[in-house]
Amino acid sequence: MEEKYIGHSVERKEGREKVTGRARYVDDLAFPDMVHGVTVRSSVARGRILGIRYGDGIPWNEFTIVTAKDIPGANEIALILHDQPCLASEFINHPEEPVVLLAHPDKYLLEEARRAVRIDVEAMPAVFTIEDSLAKGTIVWGEDNVLKAYHVDKGDVDSAWAAADVIVEGEYRTGAQEQLYIENQGMIAVANPTDGVTVWGSLQCPYYVHKALMPLFGLPAEKIRVIQAETGGGFGGKEEYPSMIAAHAALLAWKSGKRVKIVYDRAEDMVATTKRHPSRTRHRTGVTRDGKLVAMDIDLAIDGGAYATLSAVVLSRATIHSAGPYVCPNVRIRSQAVATNAPPHGAFRGFGAPQSVFAIERHLDQVARAVNLTPEELRRRNFLRKDQTTATGQIIHEDVNFSGLLDRAFKESDYHAKRARFEKENPGATVKRGIGFSSFMHGAGFTGSGEVYLASVVEVEATAEGCVRVLAASTEIGQGANTIFSQIAADALGISYDRIDVAQPDTGAVPNSGPTVASRTSMVVGNLVEKAALNLKNTLVESGLLCDACTEDEFVRACKRYIETRGTLRARAKYEPPPGLHWDDTTYSGDAYGTYAWAVYVAEVAVDTVTYEARVSDFVAVQEIGKVIHPVLAAGQIEGGVAQAIGMSLYENVVWREGRMANGQMTNYIMPTAADIPPIRVFFEEQPYPFGPHGAKGIGELPMDGPAPAILNAIENATGISLREIPATPEVLMEAMAEKAGALV
Amino acid sequence: MRAYIPAYDLRVPGNLSEALAILGREPGVWQPFAGGTDLMVLLEAGKLSHRKFLSLTKLADFRGVEVTSGAVILGALTTYMEIQRHPGLQSEFPLLCTAARETGSIATQNRGTIGGNIVNASPAADSPPALLVYDAEVELVSERGVRWLPYHGFHTGYKKMQIAADELLRAIRLPRRAEPWKQYYRKVGTRKAQAISKVCFAGAAQMEDGIVRGIRIALGSVAPIVLRAVRAEASIRGKKITPELIAATKDILGHEIAPIDDIRSTARYRLRVAQNLLAEFLMQLAR
Incomplete structure (x- = not known):
């Protein structure tokens, strides 16, 4: 199939309406x-x-x-x-x-x-923290405050400790965040x-x-x-x-x-409204003297707030991502979502993964130090490769090349030279500089058998004028769904992009293509758009009105003739799982996701020792996401996600008073401004995924996962201070620096 | 918008005598309304308890920047944008321009006024530390007459100040200095724009052969009012800057300010950063 639009940064479908103020949001409707x-x-x-x-x-x-x-x-x-x-x-x-x-x-x-x-x-009596909820002194939900729990067991962790030369423990925390x-x-x-x-x-x-x-x-x-x-x-x-x-x-x-x-x-x-789930993760990791992971024991808990809402699913993604993209023969994960008397926490880009990725990627820097390896060398010795298995026992069939991603990220960020330079320049400097990284993955689409249960459907319909409309419940929320669906449909039908439009999602008129979540819209629904478009074309071919290699004019004429003689011209496609995927909900093992996006992010920071403010001064994001359908939109997703994650890492602190957000104003909830965001340099590696449209994987959430640990690893490189919680506000950094100096009165 | 708009009243007098007559007739009833950048935020949140306002927009003699041989006089309605763009202020009163540039958003800078910033009396305001360092004076007018007060001492407690209910703040006078002073300003607000200060520090000093001859230090967000650190100043004046002096002065400053824990920051952070900023200022003087 010719890629006339896919891979090109075509104009956004609804872009003009939005920038000229013609787009009508709910408060514009009367x-x-x-x-x-x-x-x-x-x-x-x-x-x-x-x-x-x-x-x-x-x-x-x-x-x-x-x-x-x-x-x-x-x-x-x-x-x-x-x-x-x-x-x-x-x-x-x-x-x-x-x-x-x-x-x-x-x-x-x-x-x-x-x-x-x-x-x-x-x-x-009410409960406001994960600890108080787990202590079960006051029961505020169900019989034990536990909204959901998962167990993942791979190998035999208890027997594996004996093979470890060093055991490293750590506890990591993340706060709530507003969307x-x-x-x-x-x-x-x-x-x-x-x-x-x-x-x-x-x-x-x-x-x-x-x-x-x-x-x-x-x-x-x-x-x-x-x-x-x-x-x-x-x-x-x-x-x-x-x-x-x-x-x-x-x-x-x-x-x-x-x-x-x-x-x-x-x-x-x-x-x-909902916020990101606060979390507390404990890692206990056994490693050999030469840096091979032998056992990972992970205990994680998230605060679900007052009602169950989506906490079970958020916890699932947090659980599956908690061991990172590393191979370890023995892994035990115990996870719980617990109730507190705060408004329910809910879905937020990353959906549990940012919390888990923060913990494992901060922790591995501690493990590296314990065995006298650099953070990169420890990771290189344990990166997941083709034919190896994840924590849930999923065999990786892709030719994942983490060391290659790492090499590229280090080259683009000048990592090694900067590390050496900062080490030389930092002593005596008021502003300390540091550089750090994280390597991580994000599973695209619903977890486990989720996509099979959703059984998503997309339809396309042609008019007598040869225009084609995509009918799906997937929503344009600023990410570019309309544009990507149109690119896919146009290339599938071999007609121009302008002939495609996407119907307004309306349950009275569109089939259920599933929720617009989980980085699934391009990969899963986009694939259905392509199939439905091909089915529509096939209908014309089978009815003898069109040959396979047609021109746009022939397509238009064929639509007209079909509609005149047979009525409506409509086709559909329904989700079918990629072959060979197996997931067992009872043991929480198997193929957790059809595929993953893989990434290495490098953050450079400047920590001002006068004000204890850490700023991100440079950022390099390298990721393998299958085919890039729209380069500008894809880079925009990464830049936006990184910016949002910088907010989560250093600035955005929800101040809780008895379960209530006390700083619910943008003046007091410090979201970073454009002036606080560094250049974000985005690089894509493309290794097509056979079951996404033209090889595309999901990317929307990926950039939320990696920045926080990369930034805190960079702060550790700059100051020698190992922070275990985000947001790392200046107040947190001050207390940690004062404690290290032993000098606070 | 959570306010019930019909409950509010806004009068727009056409000139100063009309405005002063309204204030004289019903002192305390009509609250002056200038740029509205603080009041509108409260209104939107449904938290603006005062209901009757007197708009100052038509008071022409409250506007403009006048430069004389001895002083620069700012009309109370001078906006942050006018301040930061004024060449005379840029060269002689740079701390005020920096404060104006770091206040709120561009929209706030276009509407917000220096007089409003003073009488809003927020201890976290960004311009007042600069005004204190420049030994500003304020002009108050009422039907009873005109008086000038030193700005230092104008604020007497949290949201309390030396202005009568029938008075308006008309102008701010900044005395010009013949000799150059070394100047320092730093606003700490965690993000680079649209921030409310956690600590704000302004300092100016006159150095002579390594000795501090004159010094003024003022801080915001560390006490119920924007504070002139007179005791810290006294410990430095007439001395040569040494590490021992810096340490001792940090200690004095620590006892002079009274920061608190609130939703924006902690008392410990404010204290320590205020001391660090003092040290940074003094080290720059020593250089």
């Missing part, structure tokens, strides 16, 4: 008779609701007021489990728990009303018993919202319709939370009989 809605939340972390009072001075008769009693179906946000209520009716489990919904045409009066509602709560998409969460709903429920919103996964609204209203699938409005970023933050805000808007619409719009402001979005 309907006659539309009213606004707000959410009244608990302010107590845990307790029993005693009553709700509506204060004086508000014309309450003008308001639509919804509580749990008004829910026509089940009071739940259906996801994996059904533990999270849509509105708290009796018990409060976190300080931002929604209790009452209000709607009114005047959104300013609505705010006065929100302030006038008092929810009386009898407080109950900070540009557009806050928002939804518009219309709902009544006759027509059912329709919502328009900013979201990643139309069919997740669809699934959640059915039991809430007790309505069948065809009575629920979910339409994605233009969406200003997601990063996972619009994976599961939109079900909540859609449910709230729909309940207000159902009771009021009007269209209801709920749009969060930044303050509400930051405190009430």
